[in-house]
Amino acid sequence: MPHLVFRGVAADQLITVTSTLAAELADICECGTDNFTMACLHATNVYGGMPGEPSFAFIEVGWFERGQLVQSRFAETVNRHVAQLGIQEIEIVFHAYREDSYYINGKPVKG
């Protein structure tokens, strides 16, 4: 946590920027880089662009809420790294998990 899930970004491109991205995000969140996970979902575009060729990058961030200021810095940082890859339309949505709905190794984060 936080978990970043990408659609519309090629994994082999994205992987070139994830280390520096994680370092910046860890700085913003004041946590270790080992807290982050990032994955690319495999998906086929079926509207709004060519088949299989995404028209835009969509990034979902799952985390425990850290306030609007941290969130906006987080979004700006993710956006900048993805834009570097030549992607021109980038949307990011944050999902705030409830601590009482989140379990690590079978134990609730907050019981």
Next chain:
Amino acid sequence: MPHLVFRGVAADQLITVTSTLAAELADICECGTDNFTMACLHATNVYGGMPGEPSFAFIEVGWFERGQLVQSRFAETVNRHVAQLGIQEIEIVFHAYREDSYYINGKPVKG
């Protein structure tokens, strides 16, 4: 936005109906067809049907809330287009994004 994400529908089938679907949805939402994106997630079914053979279609719609009436017309339209492909069990869930948690090109939709 809105973003439609499909599981359990073959991309090559779905793509045959997405243009007419987008046109109808744009009419319902009173917006342009270029607002919509649609993608099929790649997934392997591991319960509730044969492996790799989905027993049902699951569609997630991410959008900013437009009220119950628009939502129900939206769902009926998506359902009708997917049912045309011969799929018999279709579930649709709407995720209302919060404007203060949504960023386009690094800028919050609502700051």
Next chain:
Amino acid sequence: MPHLVFRGVAADQLITVTSTLAAELADICECGTDNFTMACLHATNVYGGMPGEPSFAFIEVGWFERGQLVQSRFAETVNRHVAQLGIQEIEIVFHAYREDSYYINGKPVKG
């Protein structure tokens, strides 16, 4: 419903435990096993582990809320089955769907 979506677990491994998992979950939820669906998303890990080699399993459960006690038993059961496969870090998040945002075959669960 409930729908379980897995990332970071190989489908061919997971499928060896899904029948017993479904049976236990049905018992906890006091419903039939045919209510459950389980799918593995295809994704490529791009941070926090080797590329393509997930460092942890992430499971999302979409359902209508059933209370904290049922939820915790549900999480413990899912965790135990996934841990059996040799996976050491497992995170589970529950998404409570709103009945007025959920449609089955085009009809709202609650209108």
